[in-house]
Amino acid sequence: MVVLNTNTPEFSNDLCDEIRLFFDVRKIAYEDTILAGGYTIWHRQDAENPFFHTCRVYRDGSPAGEAAYEAEAAEPSSVLQYKKMRKRAAKICIYRALVKAAGEEKPWGSLTGIRPTKLMRETWEKEGQAEAERLFREEFDVSQPKIRLLESICGVQRPVIDSVTPTELDIYIGIPFCTSRCAYCSFSSALTSKKGDREREYVDALLREIGLLREIIGGYHVRSVYIGGGTPTALVPEQLERVVRAGAEFAAPEFTVEAGRPDTITAQKLDILKSMGVNRISINPQTTCDATLERIGRSHSAREFFAAAELARRYDFQAVNMDLILGLPGETPEMFLSSVKDVMTQNPENITVHTLAIKRASAFGMANAHRFASGAQAEQMLSESMARLAEGGYAPYYMYRQKYMTGNLENIGYARPGTECIYNIDIMEETCSILAFGAGAISKRVFPSAQTRIERAPCVKDIPGYIARVEEMAERKKKLFCEPV
Ligand code: SF4
Known part of the structure; x- marks a missing residue:
């Protein structure tokens, strides 16, 4: 059991995230006493100096590590900075006390x-x-x-970030349907229906929403269109064509469709993508080990991945991305490296290496039936894949972290120089506005100023709710994107 006792409860979510760097626990209780068994993290902000923090970690009731930290002071009148520096002091202090107690750094x-x-x-x-x-x-x-x-990564991203102007935006179009559910997935996607009625209804609503905002978009230059999911290519060709045509009308120089599941890729669908000007796609094997694919609920084999990759090559897209996940259950560092090498034989322009994150809403998070890689094994997979990819001419160009990632590591997107995906950089760095359509999609307006302000307009997540309230969603975005810079 792990408990936290703090006099800054307003930061408790962030403080629990620090504690989870060291303990594999979902629930952290708040107690007023020091536990006789388990761990107690006792944190205090100084009564006189709010930037001075102390923390003591108790193991089975005895002190196991302590730390003190003083952050740079900020004026209370500068509300955001005042809160940020106090929170920073609390987090650093707790982290350092835990390092002493655990005897290991992260x-x-x-x-x-x-x-x-x-x-x-x-x-x-x-x-x-x-x-x-x-x-x-x-x-x-x-x-x-x-x-x-x-x-x-900052060096590679600089020209892309420097090129953003306030009259530019990216468009995201979300297709929340998949052919089966991956065991690690916590995304609210639905399975494709037999008759496709649900998807048709969804696409009707989606196109209605895009239509309602077209006039506004006319005042912007669209630098990138990204159709993601779910799995956009899980749609039947007729519906896929309607969505891709809507994306093509923005005439963006970069146009990406996440094909994702190899088993959804056919010549007919690739014909549609190519004829509409899509210039980037992704085909994601996640692993090339069939036993793992079965274990994680993917409805395709490694052979189907290679066949889809070969088929896609004939269409000569400017860039093909392939996703892998490190730390899948039952996989050793050798197995993961073998998947990396297999993917490299397909010569994609981009390879994205994700670290497995076990979210509560996923099948992995709900059942405790698998053996996962340790943090040290995940770190080995990450560093060996990075070295192997560097030898093959791939450089990291964007990255992000998520909660509950194995070893608290990161996801890294690699690209051959000159083939970086602008949309991926824009979404992670939050330097360009994104107008996003579809259930669960989050639009962001970036107001550039000395202190960049970002405002968001999320769409409802559930598909029937989105279909029913599409006009309301469009109205919200209209307001956001009509506001003067
Ligand atoms: S393809 Fe992606 S969105 Fe679909 S079930 Fe798998 S992880 Fe979830």
Whole structure:
């Protein structure tokens, strides 16, 4: 059992994230006493100085590690900065006390956010590279290899980020249907129906929503269109064609369709994509081990992946991406590296390496029936794949982290130089507005100023709710995107 006792309960979610870096626990209780068994994390913000924090970790009632940390002070009148620096002090302090208790450091130190590259870039822009490096190394305790990774990604992303103007946006179109449910999936996608009525109704609503906003989009330059999911190619050709045609009308230079499941890819569907100007697709094997594919509920084999990859090559898309997941149950570092090598034989322009995240809403999160890789094994898979991909000419170009990732690692998108996906950079770095259509899709308007402001307009997640309320969703986005910069 792990309990937290803090006098800053307003930060408790973030503090629990720090604790979960060390303990594989979903539930962290709040208690007023020090437990006789298990761990108690006792954290205090100083009564006089809100930027000075102390933490003591007790194991079975006895002190096992302690730390104190003082963050740079901020004026209470600067509300966001005041809260940010107090929260930073609390997190760093708890992290350092836990390092002492556990006797081990974490590769990302006390950083728990989704977008470390964004934080690195923003610090770099405001305070220079040396200060950014110092902050990550000396305050957040991030390891040197991770700092080097962030710096190299920031370097690759710079021209894409610098090219954004306030009158540009990206378009996202979501298709929340799949042919089967992967055991690690926590996304609210639905299975395709036999007759396809549900999908048809959904596509009707989606196109209605896009139609309602077309006039507004006319005032912007669309730099990228991304049709994602779910699995867009799970739609029957007729519905797929309607959606892709709607995307093509934005005439964006970059046009991506996530084909995803190899078993949904046919020549007829690739003909549709190619004829409508799609220039990037992804075909995701996740692993090339058939036993693992079966274990994780994918409805295709490795052979079907190779066949789909070969078929797609004939269409000469500008870039093909292939996703892999490290840390799938039953897989060793050798097995994962073998999948990396198999994928490289297909010569894709992009390869994305995800680290398995076990979310509560997934089949893996609900059943405790599998043996997963340890954090050390996952780290080995990550570093060996990075080395192998570097030899093959692939460089990391975007990354993000999620909760509950094995070893608290990261997802990394690799690309051959010049083939980076603009949309992936834009969505992770939040430097370009995104107008998103479909159930669960989140639109973001970026208001560039000295202190960049981002406002969001999410769509309802459930498909019937989205279909019923599509006009309301469109109205909300209209308001957001009509607001002057
Ligand atoms: S293909 Fe993606 S969205 Fe569909 S079930 Fe698998 S993980 Fe979930």
